[in-house]
Amino acid sequence: MGGLWEAGVKSFKTLFYKSTATRKYxxxxxxxxLARIEACLNSRPLAPMSEDPADLLALTPGHFLVGGPLLAVVEPEIKGVTTSIINRWQHLKALHQHFRLRWKEEYLKELHKRNKWRAPTRNLRAGDMVVGKEDNLPSNEWRLGRVDAVFPGVDGHVRVFDIRTARGLIKRPIAKVVLLPMEEVACPQ
Structure with a gap:
C-alpha cells in the first residue's frame, strides 16, 4: 500500500510545479x-466507513486530521485564461480550480489502472463502494455510491452497474466507476 500514497505525492508535486512555475507568489x-490544495487532497475517499450497503460515507484523510470530513464552500467556476486575470485572489482561485480538476482526474485514473492481464481481478459485486467519475463537482466532493446491481456481458465480466448514490440510483459503465483502493482484493486462482 505504500506505493499508493507515494504516487499521490508524486502527482501532487508534478501538478503543483506545472501550475505554479510560471509566476512568483x-x-x-x-x-x-497550499491550504486549499491540502483540503482537496485530504478529502479523497480511502475506504468505506462501514460494511452497511446503505452507508454512503467514506473514510478520508480529513477524518484523521480533524475528526470528520473536510467541508468547503462551493465557488463558481472561473473560466478563461488565468494569466489574464488581474486580481491576484481570482488568479489563486482559478489556479486552485485548475489544480483540483487535473489532480482528481489523474488520481482516479491512477486508481482505475488496468494492468495487462497479469493477474485476474474480481468483478465488482453488489455492496462494493465506488467513486463515480464526475467532471463538475466542487473541490472537496466525490460522487460516492454502492453497487446495487451488476450486468455482466457475454464473457461473464461485469460491464455496467446500477449504483445507489445520495441522489438516487444511476447506471454507469465500468469506465466511469472506480473501486475504492482499500476495497481491492485480487481474485482467487
Missing amino acids: TFEELATL
Missing part, C-alpha cells in the same frame, strides 16, 4: 494556495 498567496 508572495508567502501569503502560496500559503493560501
Whole structure:
C-alpha cells in the first residue's frame, strides 16, 4: 500500500510545479494556495466507513486530521485564461480550480489502472463502494455510491452497474466507476 500514497505525492508535486512555475507568489498567496490544495487532497475517499450497503460515507484523510470530513464552500467556476486575470485572489482561485480538476482526474485514473492481464481481478459485486467519475463537482466532493446491481456481458465480466448514490440510483459503465483502493482484493486462482 505504500506505493499508493507515494504516487499521490508524486502527482501532487508534478501538478503543483506545472501550475505554479510560471509566476512568483508572495508567502501569503502560496500559503493560501497550499491550504486549499491540502483540503482537496485530504478529502479523497480511502475506504468505506462501514460494511452497511446503505452507508454512503467514506473514510478520508480529513477524518484523521480533524475528526470528520473536510467541508468547503462551493465557488463558481472561473473560466478563461488565468494569466489574464488581474486580481491576484481570482488568479489563486482559478489556479486552485485548475489544480483540483487535473489532480482528481489523474488520481482516479491512477486508481482505475488496468494492468495487462497479469493477474485476474474480481468483478465488482453488489455492496462494493465506488467513486463515480464526475467532471463538475466542487473541490472537496466525490460522487460516492454502492453497487446495487451488476450486468455482466457475454464473457461473464461485469460491464455496467446500477449504483445507489445520495441522489438516487444511476447506471454507469465500468469506465466511469472506480473501486475504492482499500476495497481491492485480487481474485482467487
